[in-house]
Amino acid sequence: MRLGATIFSLGLVAVVGASALGAGCSNSDEAKDRGDGGDGGPIQADPAPYGLDTRPSNTTCKAPARPPSTASVKLQQVFANVDVGNPMMMAQLPGDGSRWFVAERNGKILSFPVQNPPNTPREDLNIENQITDLGSEGGLLGLAFHPKFAQNGFVYLSYTTGTDEAIVSTIKRFTSAAKNGTAFAAQSDVLSFNQERAGNHKGGCVQFGPDGFLYASFGDGGGGGDQFKHGQDTNTATPSWFAKVLRIDIDHGNPYAIPSDNPFANDTTEKKKEIYAHGFRNPFRFSFDIGKPGREGTGELWLGDVGQDNWEEIDKVRKGGNYGWSIKEGTHCFPPNTTNCSSAGLIDPVYDYPQPNGNARAVTGGRVYRGKAIPELVGKYVFADSSSGEVWTLSFDPTTGKPVIVKINDSGTGGTFTSVAEDADGELYLTALGNKIYKVVPNVKPPASTFPQKLSQTGCVDPANPQNPASGLIPYGVNSPLWSDGAEKERYVALPDNEKIHVNADGDFDLPKGTVLVKTFSIGGKRIETRLFMRHDDGDWGGYSYEWNDEQTDATLLASNKSKPVGSQTWYYPSRSDCVSCHSTAAGRSLGLELGQLNGDFVYVSTKRLSNQLATFDHIGLFDAPLGGAPETLAKFPKPTGDGNLGDRASAYLHANCSFCHRPNGIGGGGTDFRYATTLPNRKACNANPENGNMGITGAKIIAPGAPEKSLVSVRVHTLDTSKRMPPLATSLVDDQGSKVLDDWIRALTSCTPTDAGP
Structure with missing residues (x-):
């Protein structure tokens, strides 16, 4: 049957x-x-x-043509001639904007030149035999080039491996001997841990911060309602890396050292020294507002945390912060019928948004714009939702401090967005499952709609x-x-x-x-x-x-x-x-x-x-x-x-x-x-x-x-x-x-x- x-x-x-x-x-x-x-x-x-x-x-x-968008920016599909399968994220080599490197969910790293169509891609790494994709939220999830890539050729990948019955989340380092992104090999382990037997909430983002340290995020292990009770587990005898953002010094130690100012740097408990912040459900994507010369950023860490049934949230993550899951979902008590939950020691998101009418939402996360092509967008956080296919800008009213949200794809062009990427000039791109890459571009004053x-x-x-x-x-x-x-x-x-x-x-x-x-x-x-x-x-x-x-x-x-x-x-x-x-x-x-x-x-x-x-x-x-x-x-x-x-x-x-x-x-x-x-x-x-x-x-x-x-x-x-x-x-x-x-x-x-x- x-x-x-x-x-x-x-x-x-x-x-x-x-x-x-x-x-x-x-x-x-x-x-x-x-x-x-x-x-x-x-x-x-x-x-x-x-x-x-x-x-x-x-x-x-x-x-007919789409109804014109009323936003000052819009999404424009780019590199449509490049087959990137199901891209989870993409990045450029530090200081080199000539190529894009794309992490495919199935375990491939492809790259292609920015100029000179047809932008023929090349395969720089293939670890399909190591990938467990879980059919849900696993696979090759994150990619980060070392800030000194030109000297060491290091790239760090976060992915799920093992079997469906014995899932492992791992971060490994691969090396390009030519130091130009070709022929990555010579892998070495950075960290790994046994996952819960659930297909969701694996997190998987890795990024270098402005301090030179490697940051990594992992979800609460999956299921629903924090069923494995990992959201608030830093105070137990055996805390884990679930529901956390980690921070490690990849340039010292073997395979890494603990930054001396980490919140639990002096704790003797295993898997606790690495913790930077906790209380997340599924911190799928985070980014640093580093900026560009002459357009400096704040250095803040922005993170999109996927909600349960009712609220998605955007966090500004601080060292040692507790972001509430599963005491709270966004700014609201969890479970939803709970009242007067204690907020002591918890940090609320800077913005949360609902899942209306039972329609699923799943925040992807985003980046603060520091490019120069769209002056009015500078300093605004651009973020996406992978379920609804919506993309917004987030800024704050200078008088009230309240969030100001503007949808930039109100006339369509949606997708199952997996990341927001930044090129060498600070311009923003979005990857989406189904072989799609979009760029955030200025939207000239639209003509009157003829739709x-x-x-x-x-x-x-x-x-x-x-x-x-x-x-x-x-x-x-x-x-x-x-x-x-x-x-x-x-x-x-x-x-x-x-x-x-x-x-x-x-x-x-x-x-x-x-x-x-x-x-x-x-x-x-x-x-x-x-x-x-x-x-x-x-x-x-x-x-x-x-x-x-x-x-x-x-x-x-x-x-x-x-x-x-x-x-x-x-x-x-x-x-x-x-x-x-x-x-x-x-x-x-x-x-x-x-x-x-x-x-x-x-x-x-x-x-x-x-x-x-x-x-x-x-x-x-x-x-x-x-x-x-x-x-x-x-x-x-x-x-x-x-x-x-x-x-x-x-x-x-x-x-x-x-x-x-x-x-x-x-x-x-x-x-x-x-x-x-x-x-x-x-x-x-x-x-x-x-x-x-x-x-x-x-x-x-x-x-x-x-x-x-x-x-x-x-x-x-x-x-x-x-x-x-x-x-x-x-x-x-x-x-x-x-x-x-x-x-x-x-x-x-x-x-x-x-x-x-x-x-």
Whole structure:
């Protein structure tokens, strides 16, 4: 039995299976592809080889330029021709801005010249055989060049090694004999320690401070709620390096010496002398405000600490400081229902921000800008969030001292950001999973926005009656829909004329620039929202939400998220960053458009035919190459509430509702992989301990065979607590039918190694 296969389905999909034959184009799940001919009655559809005879011409519905940003700076993708895989961070040699060195998560160090395109990369180090990536937050995490690299050729790497059962965090030194960054070798151990058996909170940042000492950060060991009790463990008999920032003198001693002014320099307890500061949950990235000649910095250490369920924080770290975890999360008592927690001896963050509406956030950290290309940015801290794909500047009001936050990518260009890097001139760059590097650049005064403010102006609907699609749109549906609080959905794809779809090896569709995906949500027959998901000319995607008016005559573009009562429920309109946080690069951006989801029958209203979607797409020439077989030979996801193997149906449900976050390099916490094609033993979920808290359930597992009540994958689907609910965004009601399929399957499980004939 398969249990899972991933691809993003938060997208624009609706399914009609063979069971819809006599009922027009609705299924018994939450989705409804309108096929009623406009009068609400069923349409009689005849089985046919193809639903459409020709590809419609699309002259109106094409992705326009992004709405102009109102910030003074923006992100611009750079080095798009350089393949850097999944970069965790990048840096330049001290005093040499001619090359970038990129640390890939899989254990490679690549470098490429800044000038002279095509910037051909070279491989300078490969330690893949030493890397344990955990499928979550492990791998090669940090890189720091020695300040005297030109003399000694030293680079220091922080990574996880060992096995999934015996994880080790280590820092090792490698040497470039040529002292130019080529052919690193001759590794030597600096420090290492045994990790907890959890896939998250490994920290892994290493940086040299202005004092010449090497600093390193590590998380609390993983899980949730500080379950291993490392957050405040400096006063025990055997403190650890968990939840700490360490500081060591790498130029003296063997393999290092302890700086004489370290807070515990004279303590005799093992693993205590190295501690510089503590009380962190997962200090993923930190940096020093060192500055440049003539643009000197403060020397302060800035750190981004990933929160639990409610708050992310930015800290200015001082020697000997206690930053509160797990007594506090940000400036707030932890657990959240705790009141009057003692703040004695604790240092609050300089800024913390919430995780709204249950939407996951995970602060990456950043750097203070000391470049010269953007004078108005000097002295401001630029930081990112890896889950939401948002990037902000942080400064402080000179009168009140309160934080001033400005989002610099409010018009899109988001990513699973992994670091903020600084070049030799002090200019800032961001790395993101999925082979992306961005630069922070000045934003010239933008022209007045021409982005359509009304749905009727988009070219994707009939302007005379926006309830009808434009003639160039192609309807489609999915076999396993994402739960959207019971809303009915209509879904369309609009491709630029003469452009075609490429099918990736995993079955996901790679859609051309200019593509627009259109999805309209209705409740009780009344339209609530239409979302447009567009692939812009920069190659990346943006999501835009239009709110329908009560008269149902048009819909208006929303600038940010919004909640609104609709009947007896509350409807959530996602922000633009919400859209790209779920439609992430890890899932291929578009959700639902893949072989397994579209391999099914669909009612084509215009021709009154019931036909297989893949056969139809192929027949009208939408693909750039033959599919490689008839639909019956290709992947096909079952309808979760239909007939057939229970395990396969549960797999399809998890794929549509969970895998867009929970998959390799996804933003979901832990190392779970809920893609449909992933077998149950490889999902890292069955009988696996939770890594983000047990929700107060004794003996909780991610999936506990035979016990839905102890399976967090079930409990989270059932809960109405938005900070713990899954899917995490834009849902407030329980999917009774889908959750029953999931629970029935878990009850039927007797082990974590079912056979193909199993439940």
